Amino acid sequence: MAVAIVPVEREVSRGRSRPWYRRPTLTIGCSILFVIAFLAIAAPLISPYDPTAQQLTAVLQGPSTAHLLGTDEYGRDVWTRLLYAGRVDLAVGVLAVVTPFIFGTAVGLVAGYYGKALDVIVNGIIDIVQAFPFYVLVIALVFVLGAGIQGVFLAVAAVGWVSYARIIRGGVLVAKREEYILAARAAGFSSARIMFRHLLPNVITQAIIFAMSDIVVVIVGVVTLGYLGLGVPPPTPDWGSMIFDGQTFITTNWLLPTIPGIAVVITGLGLSLVGDGLADAARPE
Amino acid sequence: MLEIRSLSVHIRSRRGVVHAVDDVSLTLLEGEALGIAGESGSGKTTLLRAVLGLLPRSAHVVHGEIIFEGVDLLAVSAKQAREVRGKRIGMVFQDPMTALNPVMPVGDQVSEGPRYRLGQSADESRRTAMKLLTEIGIPDPARRYRAYAHQLSGGMRQRIDIAIALSCRPHLLLCDEPTTALDVTIQDQILRLLKRLSAESGLGMLYVTHDLAVIAQTCPTVAVMYAGQVVERGPVAEVFSRPRHPYTRGLLASVPDVHRIGSALEPIQGTPPDLHSPPSGCRFHPRCPLAQVDCLDGDFPLLSTADDRATACIHSERMATTPLLSTGL
Numbered sequence: 001m002a003v004a005i006v007p008v009e010r011e012v013s014r015g016r017s018r019p020w021y022r023r024p025t026l027t028i029g030c031s032i033l034f035v036i037a038f039l040a041i042a043a044p045l046i047s048p049y050d051p052t053a054q055q056l057t058a059v060l061q062g063p064s065t066a067h068l069l070g071t072d073e074y075g076r077d078v079w080t081r082l083l084y085a086g087r088v089d090l091a092v093g094v095l096a097v098v099t100p101f102i103f104g105t106a107v108g109l110v111a112g113y114y115g116k117a118l119d120v121i122v123n124g125i126i127d128i129v130q131a132f133p134f135y136v137l138v139i140a141l142v143f144v145l146g147a148g149i150q151g152v153f154l155a156v157a158a159v160g161w162v163s164y165a166r167i168i169r170g171g172v173l174v175a176k177r178e179e180y181i182l183a184a185r186a187a188g189f190s191s192a193r194i195m196f197r198h199l200l201p202n203v204i205t206q207a208i209i210f211a212m213s214d215i216v217v218v219i220v221g222v223v224t225l226g227y228l229g230l231g232v233p234p235p236t237p238d239w240g241s242m243i244f245d246g247q248t249f250i251t252t253n254w255l256l257p258t259i260p261g262i263a264v265v266i267t268g269l270g271l272s273l274v275g276d277g278l279a280d281a282a283r284p285e
Numbered sequence: 286m287l288e289i290r291s292l293s294v295h296i297r298s299r300r301g302v303v304h305a306v307d308d309v310s311l312t313l314l315e316g317e318a319l320g321i322a323g324e325s326g327s328g329k330t331t332l333l334r335a336v337l338g339l340l341p342r343s344a345h346v347v348h349g350e351i352i353f354e355g356v357d358l359l360a361v362s363a364k365q366a367r368e369v370r371g372k373r374i375g376m377v378f379q380d381p382m383t384a385l386n387p388v389m390p391v392g393d394q395v396s397e398g399p400r401y402r403l404g405q406s407a408d409e410s411r412r413t414a415m416k417l418l419t420e421i422g423i424p425d426p427a428r429r430y431r432a433y434a435h436q437l438s439g440g441m442r443q444r445i446d447i448a449i450a451l452s453c454r455p456h457l458l459l460c461d462e463p464t465t466a467l468d469v470t471i472q473d474q475i476l477r478l479l480k481r482l483s484a485e486s487g488l489g490m491l492y493v494t495h496d497l498a499v500i501a502q503t504c505p506t507v508a509v510m511y512a513g514q515v516v517e518r519g520p521v522a523e524v525f526s527r528p529r530h531p532y533t534r535g536l537l538a539s540v541p542d543v544h545r546i547g548s549a550l551e552p553i554q555g556t557p558p559d560l561h562s563p564p565s566g567c568r569f570h571p572r573c574p575l576a577q578v579d580c581l582d583g584d585f586p587l588l589s590t591a592d593d594r595a596t597a598c599i600h601s602e603r604m605a606t607t608p609l610l611s612t613g614l
Binding site for chain 1: 337339367368369370371372375376378379380383384385386387388389397398401402446449450452453
């Protein structure tokens with residue numbers, strides 16, 4: 001029996017994405033981050049000085065053509081140190097977000113999908129970690145793990161993953177009741193395939209948006225730990241220790257602690273704009 | 286090809302145990318299409334999900350067997366049951382909007398089964414999917430392949446859903462109200478498509494719906510479910526023209542008919558029973574115009590008659606002479 005099926009349906013086109021110039025938040029944020037990342041990566045090429053080379057004949061100078069942003073109390077070039085500090089802070093910040101992002105997402109996905117005892121345990125750990133204020137827990141962990149880049153990274157990662165696990169778990173709990181997940185199971189796909197190919201793409205957006213705001217928190221956290229003397233050991237520059245060292249001279253050379261502060265603010269602003277822009281882009285129109 | 290033997294499914298709820306499917310037996314022959322009719326909550330969907338081995342966590346099979354191609358699906362391991370799903374039993378869902386993954390191009394969803402279940406190469410599975418899309422009546426399949434679910438109309442989405450269900454060439458297709466969410470004109474196209482597939486490829490079909498007209502159009506045989514039980518079964522034309530169970534007659538009388546404009550619909554009195562504590566005896570007796578004292582307790586199994594029909598009603602011979610309204614027993 002041959003029945004001719006006459007196609008009468010029309011394709012309905014919706015959700016066409018706006019061009020980049022119609023998304024000013026995302027564009028400006030990305031531009032800021034691009035410039036900062038470029039300056040940090042290209043630091044050895046841009047700056048003529050060594051970030052740790054002391055020049056005791058030229059301490060605490062103001063901005064000049066030789067030293068764009070002046071020199072600190074050891075005669076080190078502030079512009080050079082600012083760029084090198086950015087390398088350290090951004091690298092630690094990004095790493096301390098990417099690692100917990102991956103780990104937390106995997107944990108949230110598995111706990112949300114399988115549920116039962118596993119979910120109860122994971123949820124318990126999340127609640128315990130989130131019951132502490134962020135800095136209290138991170139500082140305590142840095143004391144235990146030892147100050148320095150490694151300690152800071154491990155402490156921030158150990159606290160940070162729970163946020164991702166919570167976001168993903170919540171998304172999975174909702175999404176796994178959707179009919180397309182039942183359909184995937186009805187098609188006989190493996191649990192791993194259903195989790196990573198069907199659930200994950202549907203819940204990952206929220207975690208990515210959160211990661212953008214999380215990087216701000218983490219970079220400020222790394223800077224704060226540096227300021228408290230728990231971060232990168234001297235003489236390696238870092239924005240936090242630069243602010244701390246500079247504040248002694250705030251009455252005479254106010255630029256010294258202010259410049260790294262501004263660097264933190266601009267970086268944070270860029271990341272926030274990207275986060276907002278992504279959230280906006282992900283929102284269905 | 287499929288034989289369900291006295292299947293009972295219980296669902297745990299806060300208020301106790303729901304007897305969602307109670308002692309249901311059904312047989313589906315090779316290439317046959319069987320319609321299962323019933324109201325919401327009559328256990329139709331639970332029955333389908335039991336066949337697929339995908340009952341919700343709160344539900345479990347109390348007893349019974351589901352023999353599919355010689356194997357009891359309830360007795361095999363989870364791994365073997367998964368092997369059957371998709372490859373030998375496909376399922377079409379009610380709402381084509383929610384049954385498709387919103388973030389995966391529809392073509393990839395069609396080719397996913399052949400690629401990962403049948404072990405085809407990327408190119409091969411793509412060709413399989415394209416062929417299916419063409420077969421299923423998707424115009425310009427090459428372009429639609431990359432489309433997302435929200436870019437397609439309801440009818441198109443349901444076609445894609447059917448293509449996915451068929452992508453691993455199953456022998457049995459479970460349809461859970463696949464046209465309920467569609468316009469009648471699109472519904473007609475989908476039904477013709479399913480009928481054609483069933484006729485061309487010897488595909489067995491279990492078609493669940495509350496819409497009697499849809500069953501009349503699609504399936505040669507019908508089973509009517511009420512409160513978790515099958516109350517009547519037989520060839521569709523005969524069951525609908527001369528029902529032998531008062532519930533079936535009530536269902537037919539409550540269907541709007543354009544040829545009877547002006548005449549009032551006759552709803553079935555009362556409401557479906559609470560399956561936490563189903564009525565004793567015949568479950569339909571509180572709403573039944575034929576009910577007598579002997580309906581109040583005992584078992585009411587489906588009794589077959591020589592003409593390939595079966596009814597659970599013990600008073601079916603009085604059907605023709607009694608009015609529809611309930612006696613209020």
